[in-house]
Amino acid sequence: MSTTARPGPRALWKWAVQTARLCCGVPDYDVYVKHLREHHPERKIPSYGEFFRERQEARYRGTGGRCC
Structure with a gap:
């Protein structure tokens, strides 16, 4: 018996939306x-x-160009 939790519908939807945006060249906001916040806290x-x-x-x- 597997103890791995399956992602719920909301997590799957978020993944699908993020994938679609990346395919169109729009990173996830x-x-x-x-x-x-983690790497450039001084930036607005x-x-x-x-x-x-x-x-x-x-x-x-x-x-x-990329920042990192």
Whole structure:
């Protein structure tokens, strides 16, 4: 008998949404905010609109730079 817990419907839905966004080139905002808080606490947390706009500009601008 396995003791591994199966993910619930909410966890599966969150995973599916995150996967779809990554396929379209849009990183998950919540993951980004968590990364900023852990690795760059001095930076201002952008609104979702600012985050989305910056990600779209970075994707289509073609600079390809990363912070880490």
